[in-house]
Amino acid sequence: MDEVNHRALTTPASSPLVSVIILNYNGLRYLGARLKSCLDSVVECDYQHFEVIFVDNGSTDGSSVFVEESYRNKVLVIQNQRNLGCAKGFNVGIRRSKGKYLALISNDMIVNRNWLNPIIKLMESDRRIGLVGCKRLAYGVDRLIDGIGADLYLCGRLKTIGAGEVDRGQYDADRDDIDFIGGTQIVRRSVIEQVGSFDPGFSEFFSEDIDLCFRVRKAGYKIVYVFDAVVTHIGSATFTGLSRNEREREFISYMMNRNRIRTGIIHFRVCRLLSSFLTDLVWLTVTPSVKNKLSLLTAYAWNIKHLPATLKRRLEIGPSPPYGCKYGMHLAILSEWRAWNRVKHSL
Numbered sequence: 001m002d003e004v005n006h007r008a009l010t011t012p013a014s015s016p017l018v019s020v021i022i023l024n025y026n027g028l029r030y031l032g033a034r035l036k037s038c039l040d041s042v043v044e045c046d047y048q049h050f051e052v053i054f055v056d057n058g059s060t061d062g063s064s065v066f067v068e069e070s071y072r073n074k075v076l077v078i079q080n081q082r083n084l085g086c087a088k089g090f091n092v093g094i095r096r097s098k099g100k101y102l103a104l105i106s107n108d109m110i111v112n113r114n115w116l117n118p119i120i121k122l123m124e125s126d127r128r129i130g131l132v133g134c135k136r137l138a139y140g141v142d143r144l145i146d147g148i149g150a151d152l153y154l155c156g157r158l159k160t161i162g163a164g165e166v167d168r169g170q171y172d173a174d175r176d177d178i179d180f181i182g183g184t185q186i187v188r189r190s191v192i193e194q195v196g197s198f199d200p201g202f203s204e205f206f207s208e209d210i211d212l213c214f215r216v217r218k219a220g221y222k223i224v225y226v227f228d229a230v231v232t233h234i235g236s237a238t239f240t241g242l243s244r245n246e247r248e249r250e251f252i253s254y255m256m257n258r259n260r261i262r263t264g265i266i267h268f269r270v271c272r273l274l275s276s277f278l279t280d281l282v283w284l285t286v287t288p289s290v291k292n293k294l295s296l297l298t299a300y301a302w303n304i305k306h307l308p309a310t311l312k313r314r315l316e317i318g319p320s321p322p323y324g325c326k327y328g329m330h331l332a333i334l335s336e337w338r339a340w341n342r343v344k345h346s347l
Contacts (some may be wrong), residue, residue, distance in 0.1 A: 015049035016124065018116055018186075019099030022054050023089045024107040029061040034139075034234055037110050039067065043074050047116035050103075051076065055093040058082040069200070087198035087208040094197050101188045108234035110139070111184075115229045119186050122174070122226060130191040130221025133181030133212065134229040135171060141165040146233040148225050149178035156276030157263045175225045182209040184231050185214070195219050201313065207259035214267045214320045250291060257299035265303065265310045267320045 020042050027035035040050055052075045056064040066081045078092055088106055101120060105111070111134075119132050138144040147160040148171050159178060162171055195215040202208035213223055264276045284296055303310065 006259040016100040018050040018101045018105040019097035021093035025057040026059045027059045027063045027107040041110045053093045087206040111231040112230040132186045136233045139234040149181040152179035154275045155279035207263045251289045253295045267318045
């Protein structure tokens with residue numbers, strides 16, 4: 001199917017073309033009718049100059065056939081023969097896209113009708129903005145925030161901002177002080193051309209979007225949260241479906257650790273990298289779960305095996321500036337001691 005969204009062919013050229021790329025894996029199995037809710041929300045949004053690209057990552061549940069039949073002439077369907085993972089899957093869609101802006105979303109996002117308008121307006125007004133994220137609300141719970149982005153701590157772990165809070169307007173202001181925006185990313189094509197698309201070294205899933213945020217900011221661009229661009233997150237439905245199987249849960253845990261460690265080796269400066277290793281060592285010592293210990297050790301073993309390739313990547317693009325690196329609670333005492341020690345020696 002080679003047609004693109006018909007709106008992209010009939011609206012004024014003054015409106016920049018946005019390519020909305022939806023990545024799917026067995027969406028019908030794990031989402032059911034909510035896959036249609038995702039697609040309906042995208043094709044019916046108020047922004048008038050866009051194309052929709054549905055990248056099916058080797059699904060076995062008939063997802064691609066369903067989309068081709070239900071959204072003919074509205075959605076371009078790309079069928080991968082196997083599951084390429086998030087990074088490679090999105091890259092397939094990026095290569096086929098034509099937009100000035102790329103809106104990258106998963107199949108468990110339902111977008112508000114007005115979601116693209118404030119984003120494109122802001123990005124058109126400031127070329128220093130390279131990547132933008134949305135306010136994510138939780139599906140099925142009124143006004144519950146799923147997250148607006150995340151802080152990345154010295155130890156290498158993320159803390160989602162706003163998750164579990166009731167939306168009372170506390171995040172109703174644009175922000176450019178957020179370390180990481182994922183789930184839904186709107187990025188300039190020119191920025192992707194400059195810094196590169198998703199790193200295929202992050203196979204399967206996790207951390208490919210964190211890595212992209214590092215590279216975008218390192219190239220001098222701002223990453224901005226836009227409060228009035230709202231999406232509803234059904235809640236990692238694919239991962240939830242996979243995690244019903246114990247072996248799949250173990251694999252997901254392993255991939256989280258594996259790609260998190262690789263991210264740190266590529267991007268962290270020495271202090272931050274040592275902090276991450278120290279935190280893992282402490283966690284390895286105190287966790288009672290043998291399976292969790294094995295998951296982390298196996299992840300480190302993989303990274304040791306592939307260390308030459310990772311260090312080569314570090315030389316190419318990293319390490320990154322700390323961007324006001326944040327201390328986790330476990331390092332709060334160390335932070336205070338260092339501040340006190342500096343004051344003491346300055347007297």
